Amino acid sequence: MNKSISIIGSGFSSLSAACYLAKQGNKVTVFEKNNEFGGRARQLKAKGFTFDMGPSFYWMPDVFENFFNDFNKKTSDYYQLTKLNPGYSVYFNDNNTIPIEDSLEKICERFERIEAGSSDKLKKFIHNAKDNYRVAVLDMIYKMPGESPLELITIDTIKKVRYFLTNIRREVRKDFKNPMLRAILEFPVLFLGAKPSDTPAFYNFMNFADFGLGTFQPKNGFYDVVQGMISLGKSLGVSYKNNSDVKKIITKDNKLVGLEINENFIECDIVISGADYNFTEKLLPKNLRQYSENYWNKRTLAPSSLLFYVGFNKKLNNIEHHNLIFDTDFDQHAVEIYDDPKWPTNPLLYASFTSKTHKHTAPEGCENGVFLIPIAPNLEDNQQIRDKYFDILINKLEKITKQDLTDNIIYQESYCVNDFINDYNSYKGNAYGLANTLFQTAFLRPRLKSKKVSNLYFCGQLTVPGPGVPPALVSGKLVSDLVMKYEEN
Numbered sequence: 376m377n378k379s380i381s382i383i384g385s386g387f388s389s390l391s392a393a394c395y396l397a398k399q400g401n402k403v404t405v406f407e408k409n410n411e412f413g414g415r416a417r418q419l420k421a422k423g424f425t426f427d428m429g430p431s432f433y434w435m436p437d438v439f440e441n442f443f444n445d446f447n448k449k450t451s452d453y454y455q456l457t458k459l460n461p462g463y464s465v466y467f468n469d470n471n472t473i474p475i476e477d478s479l480e481k482i483c484e485r486f487e488r489i490e491a492g493s494s495d496k497l498k499k500f501i502h503n504a505k506d507n508y509r510v511a512v513l514d515m516i517y518k519m520p521g522e523s524p525l526e527l528i529t530i531d532t533i534k535k536v537r538y539f540l541t542n543i544r545r546e547v548r549k550d551f552k553n554p555m556l557r558a559i560l561e562f563p564v565l566f567l568g569a570k571p572s573d574t575p576a577f578y579n580f581m582n583f584a585d586f587g588l589g590t591f592q593p594k595n596g597f598y599d600v601v602q603g604m605i606s607l608g609k610s611l612g613v614s615y616k617n618n619s620d621v622k623k624i625i626t627k628d629n630k631l632v633g634l635e636i637n638e639n640f641i642e643c644d645i646v647i648s649g650a651d652y653n654f655t656e657k658l659l660p661k662n663l664r665q666y667s668e669n670y671w672n673k674r675t676l677a678p679s680s681l682l683f684y685v686g687f688n689k690k691l692n693n694i695e696h697h698n699l700i701f702d703t704d705f706d707q708h709a710v711e712i713y714d715d716p717k718w719p720t721n722p723l724l725y726a727s728f729t730s731k732t733h734k735h736t737a738p739e740g741c742e743n744g745v746f747l748i749p750i751a752p753n754l755e756d757n758q759q760i761r762d763k764y765f766d767i768l769i770n771k772l773e774k775i776t777k778q779d780l781t782d783n784i785i786y787q788e789s790y791c792v793n794d795f796i797n798d799y800n801s802y803k804g805n806a807y808g809l810a811n812t813l814f815q816t817a818f819l820r821p822r823l824k825s826k827k828v829s830n831l832y833f834c835g836q837l838t839v840p841g842p843g844v845p846p847a848l849v850s851g852k853l854v855s856d857l858v859m860k861y862e863e864n
């Protein structure tokens with residue numbers, strides 16, 4: 376194929392699609408509105424601190440490896456990975472801290488100490504999750520562009536149909552009684568953007584990703600992956616243009632002919648958009664949009680987030696690289712995200728300090744903290760609210776880690792709903808796309824190929840397979856397969 380292909384956005388799905396299509400001989404250009412590439416995975420550098428602005432949990436290393444292998448490369452050709460131990464720690468009330476160590480055996484021992492009999496149940500649970508991982512992540516998602524319900528019907532999925540009819544919460548609660556163990560086992564599906572009670576049990580493959588494969592860290596943070604993919608793309612001939620804001624998709628007779636970018640017309644044969652789906656359709660005349668505002672309003676979005684990037688002028692005690700502060704009622708926070716959207720009464724918190732294991736990401740003797748509170752999309756966002764939650768989280772952290780922190784803050788930046796909208800044209804300020812509920816899975820998600828504009832395609836976390844960096848890599852592959860299928864001649 377020798378087509379001129381323009382890709383909107385430089386998130387992981389766009390970077391992935393660019394590589395696959397350039398490998399096929401196409402002339403590929405990636406247009407990114409921001410100065411930095413990487414989409415939601417940009418990096419912030421300030422006062423000697425390095426912060427990952429978005430993703431931080433490097434899970435499913437095999438999906439990253441598969442991506443680079445498709446180009447006869449390895450991840451290690453581009454960046455160095457270390458397996459973290461513990462992968463992360465979870466903090467509950469009454470000084471209960473549970474580290475999730477780097478092997479299933481160690482995690483089983485830990486479970487057994489908390490609930491007698493739970494280690495055997497955990498082994499069985501993870502054995503089953505591993506099989507779901509084999510079916511879903513190593514096979515199915517690469518074959519499911521979401522064009523037809525038939526894609527879902529395989530011998531493996533028929534055997535596993537019961538896991539689509541029940542949810543993660545029910546499965547976990549059947550076997551585990553201790554509330555801390557239940558919370559730990561329900562945590563991984565939060566990456567899919569929905570409540571555990573709304574997520575099919577089949578998605579317990581996330582538990583295998585967590586306990587069976589572990590948590591990894593690229594040497595300089597997640598941005599290493601962005602740079603690796605761009606470096607690969609350049610070697611394949613991809614052009615990357617930053618500060619290139621796509622304002623319009625120009626069409627003629629239900630076909631697109633080019634893009635309006637910074638007031639210039641760029642002619643092309645095919646466009647793939649990795650920008651938020653709803654936003655991309657707004658670049659088209661109304662009659663060429665597939666999904667109405669009403670359709671989008673009825674979707675379950677993944678949460679938005681309130682984030683803080685904080686530099687401390689000392690090393691912190693009693694804290695790990697990744698930390699989940701689960702000292703409050705998980706269910707109430709979930710209701711305030713999904714059912715009755717409002718700022719959380721008593722938020723759960725995620726805190727990450729890459730400088731704990733990778734010292735060079737903060738100045739000597741300092742620590743870099745990234746804090747994340749998941750919130751409902753579209754909430755009112757202003758400085759006063761951000762300040763209020765910053766005080767709450769610092770107080771929480773001081774209490775849990777038993778140290779003073781307020782006077783040691785030498786850098787602070789926040790990021791929330793308004794920034795997601797302004798920086799990424801994010802629909803309602805969502806942080807990670809469209810949730811993977813049963814009715815938003817596979818062919819029930821917005822399509823990769825437009826039904827109305829024949830040479831327009833989509834990729835990324837609002838289409839198939841769904842939220843997260845590994846799915847974004849797969850999304851780029853799926854959309855490039857479709858382009859090759861439909862545009863070959």
Ligand SMILES: Cc1cc2nc3c(=O)[nH]c(=O)nc-3n(C[C@H](O)[C@H](O)[C@H](O)COP(=O)(O)OP(=O)(O)OC[C@H]3O[C@@H](n4cnc5c(N)ncnc54)[C@H](O)[C@@H]3O)c2cc1C
Nearest residue numbers: 384386387388408414415430431432621650835836843844
């Ligand atoms: C705070 C946070 C934490 C996360 N944590 C994790 C994690 O730990 N692990 C994990 O696997 N995943 C995590 N995720 C999810 C993961 O980061 C995303 O699912 C993934 O990066 C999305 O990639 P994407 O290809 O859909 O595009 P995006 O990253 O959404 O990129 C879209 C790009 O399009 C650009 N764009 C928009 N409009 C235009 C325009 N008009 N012209 C040109 N360009 C445009 C945007 O600027 C952006 O660069 C997290 C996400 C966030 C926000």
